[in-house]
Amino acid sequence: MGNAQAVEPKNTTVSDKVSMDELVALCKRRGFIFSASEIYGGINGFWDFGPLGVLLKNNLRDRWWNDMVIAPPIGPDGEPLQIMGVDSSIIQNPKAWVASGHVDTFNDPMVDCKLTKLRYRQDHLVAVVDERNGQIFAFYQEALEDKGTLKKLKKQAGTDELEKLKVIPFTAIPASDYGKVIGPDTDQKGTLTEPRKFNLMFKTYVGATATEDDIAYLRPETAQGIFLNYKNIVDNMRVRVPFGIAQVGKAFRNEVTPRNFIYRSREFEQMEMEWFCHPDEAKKWFEFWTDARKKWWEAVGVSPANLQLRPHDKDELSHYAKAGVGTVDVEYRFPFTAPGFGELEGIAHRCDFDLTQHEKHSGKKMEYFDDSVQPPRRFIPHVIEPAAGLTRGVLALLAEAYTADPSRPSQMYMKFKPSMAPVKAAVLPLLNKDGLPEIAQKLYYSMRTKFMTEYDAKGNIGKRYARHDEIGTPFCITIDTDTPKDQAVTIRFRDTMAQERVALDKIETFVQTALKE
């Protein structure tokens, strides 16, 4: 996820209007998202989707699946792309996570400064050793290029001849020598704690014996389940490179600090697609997918003003992406990052890292033989990966939709794009008598087979409109006392509160047409 960047909003955005407190309160009050195990006091970093939340999440997920697997985009050459779906197991052979690098690199040893309460990643620090007296200074690598740091170092070491000091990785300093270490933000010795590991993968045990030999991991990303099936797809599914494999599913990370509602939770859902191509074409496809993915977020209702593409800095790139054409994040201006942005999706060139690793560890050939060109060639495909956060996408849609409007009873409404709205239409008899409920129910039974519809006869009509504003229902259809006579109903539009009279037998088609826009 991106560094929050100080970008001035060009115009009024949703992020200026909604506070997270208001959004979280609405999500609970209207049944979008609840804290997990709430009656037991909750559990840090886990959330439950309520009736409205799961409808919204499924709408976003289904749209992604449709636009990736059912009807993938037309490629840059005008040819339709080939993408297939899988649904792999959450638990795999633990060797898969050794091969992918997660067992080793999902450990981040940290040291704390007891004095300043600051925390540092051990492997991001360097040790400056004064061999004359054994004194050790710890600094961030990049801080050594800072004049102030160098000045402090000269002063503390009591010499101007810094070249006499030896710079080595801090990881090379044994914990028993920490007593001689002066931390980055203090001038006292011995304030750093021993490094502590934070393993970000959830462990579990397979089988009943639960010994160390039975350890397995909950997947920290869905991507590996795709690489593990790459060979099955190539061998059995009559595909040619380039092609893609897509998957939606849960992933688990034991985050040090879950924060910001569902933005960083320990159990979350990803929508990932791995695009396999020839190494020479990686750049072309990277650019294609970057563009396609940003447009997709706009298509589901995220305003371009709240979206940005942010290329990763070189030192920010993942281990697998260092040699590639790079990584770009699609970022959204979340309420808690505004005026900066936070990651919604990452498009990464993973090179051939994963397939090569699995080839090494499994002993199975991952090479692809391409005889569609002359001369025929063998290669391990490179991968372009658009990896989106479904959970984060839901949060973006919620934040984007929240619209204050003091002129209406609800004071606000959820301006979902109609196709994403949890409830598409509500059927409301104006009165609970005079045959109105009978007409309304008949319409409701018909409409609910086509799209999510609610029947609501409780309270007066104003209260019902207000509730549907709060859950973002784009269309309310009211059956009134004229309906039995003129066979027409009133449709009320969420965003404008305007009303229109439509024939009873045309209303369903009317809504269906409106949902496509």
Add this chain to the structure above:
RNA sequence: GCGGGUGUAGCUCAAUGGUAGAGUGCUAGCCUUCCAAGCUAGCUAUGCGGGUUCGAUUCCCGUCACCCGCUCCA
């Protein structure tokens, strides 16, 4: 994991070392001819655990959760 803050009905907010009250919401009924109208009845709370005390929602300790900052984030 560290530091600071918070924790009373679904929500917003009162009160108190002596058994918690309002508004709103919700439920049922009446009523109701298009934007939270009205009437009647009803439901719902001191996060959890321990201590001090005759008695704790109130004071103390612990814990859990949330918020802010740090840290981290394939």
